[in-house]
Amino acid sequence: MAARTLINVPAKAKRGEVIQIKTLISHIMETGFRHDNVGRPIPRDISTSFVCTYNGEEIFKSALYQAIAANPFFSYDTVAMAVSVESPMTAKDYVKAIHVFTEKNPQPNIISVQLGPRAGKAEIQTRVRLADTQSVVAICELSDGSFWSDTVDVIITLGACLEDLP
Amino acid sequence: MAARTLINVPSKAKRGEVIQIKTLISHIMETGFRHDNVGRPIPRDIITSFVCTYNGEEVFKAALYQAIAANPFITFHTVATESGTFAFQWSGDNGFTQDASAKITVE
Numbered sequence: 001m002a003a004r005t006l007i008n009v010p011a012k013a014k015r016g017e018v019i020q021i022k023t024l025i026s027h028i029m030e031t032g033f034r035h036d037n038v039g040r041p042i043p044r045d046i047s048t049s050f051v052c053t054y055n056g057e058e059i060f061k062s063a064l065y066q067a068i069a070a071n072p073f074f075s076y077d078t079v080a081m082a083v084s085v086e087s088p089m090t091a092k093d094y095v096k097a098i099h100v101f102t103e104k105n106p107q108p109n110i111i112s113v114q115l116g117p118r119a120g121k122a123e124i125q126t127r128v129r130l131a132d133t134q135s136v137v138a139i140c141e142l143s144d145g146s147f148w149s150d151t152v153d154v155i156i157t158l159g160a161c162l163e164d165l166p
Numbered sequence: 167m168a169a170r171t172l173i174n175v176p177s178k179a180k181r182g183e184v185i186q187i188k189t190l191i192s193h194i195m196e197t198g199f200r201h202d203n204v205g206r207p208i209p210r211d212i213i214t215s216f217v218c219t220y221n222g223e224e225v226f227k228a229a230l231y232q233a234i235a236a237n238p239f240i241t242f243h244t245v246a247t248e249s250g251t252f253a254f255q256w257s258g259d260n261g262f263t264q265d266a267s268a269k270i271t272v273e
Contacts (some may be wrong), residue, residue, distance in 0.1 A: 004199070018176055028205045036204060045205065078235040106199050109231040113242070118225045120184030121243035127235040129197075 003027055004106055006132065021052065021060075077130050077156045081110075084123035085140045085148070095122035097141040102136040117143075130156050168264070169193055175268040179246035182195065187218065187226075188241045191256050191264060197232040213238055213258035223248035231259075246272045 008022035025047065032044025052060040085095045094117040100110040110128050122140070130136070133156045139149040174188035191213070198210025210232070217273040225244045238256075254266045 017240055026199070030205060042204060073259055073262075106183055106197075107232050109229075110233040111231065112229040114227040115242075116225065118220070118223075118247070119243050120245040121186075123241075125239070125241040127234050127239050129233050136176050 006104060008132075023050075023052075079130050079154060079156075080125070080128050081112045081128045081136070082123065082125040083119075083138045083140075087122050087142070089117055089120055089122060091117045092143070094119070095140050096143055098122065098124065099141075100128075100138045101137045101139070102128075102130060102134060103137070104132045105130065106146055110136070130154055169256070169262075171254070171256075171264060171266040173252075173266050173268045175252055175270055176246075177269070178271045178273060180270050181246060181248075183246045184243050185270075186241060186243050186248050187252065187268075188239070189216075189218075189254055189266075190237060190239045191266075192237050193258070193262075194236065195232070195234060195236040197230070201215075211259045211262075213256050213262065216240060217255050217258045218242070218244075219253045219255075220244060221248065222253075246270060248272050 004026040006022075006024040012021050013019050027047050028045060030042055030045040030048065032042070032046075034042045035044050048063060050060075050062045051058060066108065081100070083098055087093065087095045089095065091102055095115050096113065097114050099112045101108050109125060111124075111126060113124055116120055128136075133154065134155050135151050137149060137151050139147055141147055170192040172188075172190040176185050179185050193213050194212065196211040196242055198208070198212075200208045202208055212232055212234070213230050215233060216226075216228045216230060216238070217224060226242045229242060230238060249270060249272045252268045252270065254268075255263065257263045
C-alpha cells in the first residue's frame with residue numbers, strides 16, 4: 001500500500017545555511033501490543049527505518065520503533081474561511097466563480113462556487129480543514145474572462161497527542 | 167440517511183436588497199484518507215455539490231471537496247427580487263441527497 005508523504009524543505013537556501021527538513025508519512029505504526037475486539041493480537045506493522053540522502057549521499061538515518069506515534073497528519077485543523085471579491089455584481093460586470101485551493105492538503109481543492117449577477121455580493125464563508133501550516137489560494141473568475149487571485153498564509157498548530165480516531 | 171439542516175434566510179426583505187443566506191448541514195465529510203483502528207481505509211463519504219435555487223432559478227452553486235470541514239457551513243448572498251421560496255439541495259457520495267427550503271417575503 002502506497003503511503004502518503006508530506007515533505008517540507010526550503011526551496012531556496014544560502015550556501016552553508018543550516019536548514020530544517022520536516023517529513024511526515026501516513027502509517028498506522030501498529031505496535032503489535034494491541035488486541036482486536038475479539039482478543040486476537042493485532043500484528044506489528046511499523047515503519048522501522050528512515051533514510052535521507054542529499055545528492056546521493058546519506059545525511060540522515062533513523063531507526064523507528066513502536067513508540068513513534070502514528071501519523072498526526074490527518075488530525076486536521078478546522079478553520080473558518082471567508083472569501084470576498086470587490087465587484088459591482090451587475091449584469092455586465094460580475095464574479096462568475098471563486099475557486100479555493102490548498103498547497104499541502106492531500107487533495108488540492110477546497111471549494112469551487114459558481115456565482116452570477118443575482119448574487120448581489122461576491123462573498124462566501126465556510127469552514128475548511130487544513131492539514132498543516134500552509135498557503136490557501138483563492139482564484140476568482142470575472143465575467144470579462146479575467147482571473148484574479150490572492151493568497152493567505154495560515155499557521156496550523158497541531159496538538160502533539162492527537163490521535164486519529166475513526 | 168436524513169441529515170439535519172439549518173437554514174438562515176431573512177423572512178422579509180426590501181426589493182433589490184442584498185441578503186445573506188447561511189446554511190449548515192450535518193454530515194461526517196469523511197475524507198477517505200483515514201484508516202480505522204486496524205488499518206483498513208475508511209471509505210470517502212463527502213458532500214460534493216450544493217445548489218440553491220430561488221423560485222426555480224439557480225442563484226448559487228458550489229462544488230465541495232474533502233477539505234471542507236464536517237457539517238458543512240456555507241454562507242452566500244443574493245438579491246431579493248420577489249417573494250417566494252429558496253430551495254437548497256446537497257448531494258454527495260453513496261447517493262446522498264438532502265433538500266431544504268425557506269420562504270421569503272419581498273416588499
